[in-house]
Amino acid sequence: MSEHQTNRQISRLLRISAVAEGTTLLLLVFVGVPLKHGLGFSEVTRFLGPVHGLAFLTYIWAVINELSLSDQPRGWAFKAMLFSFVPGGTFWFFRRSIASAR
Template identity: 80%
Template structure:
């Protein structure tokens, strides 16, 4: 049995945190920043910025939690963190991680 087949599935907390982090980053980058700098409406970034900060910290905590509880490889952890800095990266990474775990 290969390493990918024996790896347990990702936790529900991590999936929810990845969706929240990815969604808030996309909203912040593609809605909040254009409204703030293009139209002079900074209110949306005042709301989305802290919301994304909480979502990001929750996601990082969930990745660390997943590493300690499910014994994910260190390379997986580094990729999970790096893809969180790319808009839409968490969606792509976790779709790929879930598909490779099957």
């Protein structure tokens, strides 16, 4: 496997994990929490919590992996991790990163 193919796969992993992390956080915050506290239906958060935890850990691993295998600056990785705590932040950050790379 060439170096270009390896970098492209890592970037693909990062994009997929960013979408998974962002989607599960949005579902947890805007669906799970209101159902739990508004209607007393806590099963959704019991399911989505661990799913989001796995997605978050995968995303953080992918960011660190991308940082170590590419020429991304450390500030980029810090921002990528910081925006993962904001609902919808990963979507905004990566859209902005792609737009600035053009």
